[in-house]
Amino acid sequence: MTDQNTTFETRAEFKGFDKFYKKTIHPYLVDKEQDRITRVAKGKKYGAITAGLIITVALVLALRFGIFLVSLFVGAVGILAGWGVSYAMLTKLKGETKQFLMGNICEFLGWDFQVDKFDPPNLSLYKTNKLLPSWDRVNFEDRMSGTVDGVEFTFCEAHLERESRDSDGDTTWTTVFRGILMEVGFHRDFLGRTVVLRDAGIFNFKKKAGMKKVGLASPKFEKIFEAYSTDQVESRYLLTPVFMQKLVDLETSVSGKKIRFGFLEDKLHIAVEAPNQFEAGSMYKPLTDTERTHKIMGEISAVIDVIKGVGEDKRRKR
Numbered sequence: 471m472t473d474q475n476t477t478f479e480t481r482a483e484f485k486g487f488d489k490f491y492k493k494t495i496h497p498y499l500v501d502k503e504q505d506r507i508t509r510v511a512k513g514k515k516y517g518a519i520t521a522g523l524i525i526t527v528a529l530v531l532a533l534r535f536g537i538f539l540v541s542l543f544v545g546a547v548g549i550l551a552g553w554g555v556s557y558a559m560l561t562k563l564k565g566e567t568k569q570f571l572m573g574n575i576c577e578f579l580g581w582d583f584q585v586d587k588f589d590p591p592n593l594s595l596y597k598t599n600k601l602l603p604s605w606d607r608v609n610f611e612d613r614m615s616g617t618v619d620g621v622e623f624t625f626c627e628a629h630l631e632r633e634s635r636d637s638d639g640d641t642t643w644t645t646v647f648r649g650i651l652m653e654v655g656f657h658r659d660f661l662g663r664t665v666v667l668r669d670a671g672i673f674n675f676k677k678k679a680g681m682k683k684v685g686l687a688s689p690k691f692e693k694i695f696e697a698y699s700t701d702q703v704e705s706r707y708l709l710t711p712v713f714m715q716k717l718v719d720l721e722t723s724v725s726g727k728k729i730r731f732g733f734l735e736d737k738l739h740i741a742v743e744a745p746n747q748f749e750a751g752s753m754y755k756p757l758t759d760t761e762r763t764h765k766i767m768g769e770i771s772a773v774i775d776v777i778k779g780v781g782e783d784k785r786r787k788r
Contacts, residue, residue, distance in 0.1 A: 581616030662701025
């Protein structure tokens with residue numbers, strides 16, 4: 471471990487993790503570190519060879535035929551190809567490291583982690599309530615599920631694409647959503663439907679998906695979001711400034727944007743556009759660097775805050 475004095479126990483849910491890390495996670499990372507060093511060396515070697523060959527071709531084109539712009543482009547391609555070869559040598563190890571870290575961190579928390587082949591969320595509910603756009607194909611990965619203070623949740627990453635065809639019949643796939651889908655249980659049906667979207671300025675509607683617009687208590691969040699509900703009274707109980715801030719903090723923690731959420735049926739449904747989460751970090755740094763584990767646990771901490779916020783909200787309404 472780069473810093474043996476670094477603690478992971480930044481909150482009550484992580485109590486005892488330092489010991490767990492030293493006993494279970496750190497030995498694995500130490501064992502894999504030599505593999506990482508070997509792969510980095512091979513990647514640099516083969517990457518340099520690939521780049522060198524392509525750059526040589528570029529020089530020949532420039533010197534023999536005088537096509538300097540083409541040569542410059544080929545040379546740039548060579549550099550990118552060399553980097554690509556180097557990166558590809560580390561892809562498998564990066565995936566294995568992520569799966570190991572996530573699997574063990576979730577096991578410590580009493581959660582379940584699945585890379586793929588899990589039951590997907592009900593996307594039609596998201597779409598009907600304007601939390602997601604229409605799509606033609608979707609892929610899911612990295613599902614976490616479990617409980618926090620007795621509150622059940624699921625969390626996964628999704629990639630939605632829409633198909634389009636040009637006049638020649640050629641197909642193009644366009645990403646319409648890439649990010650996180652999260653559901654937190656309330657164990658009771660809501661009296662109505664309440665959805666919170668990003669403020670669209672002059673394009674805001676007085677009604678959306680059969681719901682009427684709701685005013686938010688905080689001017690800060692009124693500038694960021696637009697809320698709609700079929701039950702005005704219930705929506706004001708649900709959309710407290712403290713709870714809204716937890717959602718904004720989640721968005722920030724996952725480097726996301728355009729977070730939107732809805733209280734639908736008996737769950738809080740969250741969609742936020744974001745890059746891949748809980749990644750293992752750079753493979754050009756030692757695997758024993760605690761920074762990569764701290765980053766993952768910081769992201770998990772933001773998820774816990776949202777779930778605990780729902781739990782507090784449930785207790786407040788009893």
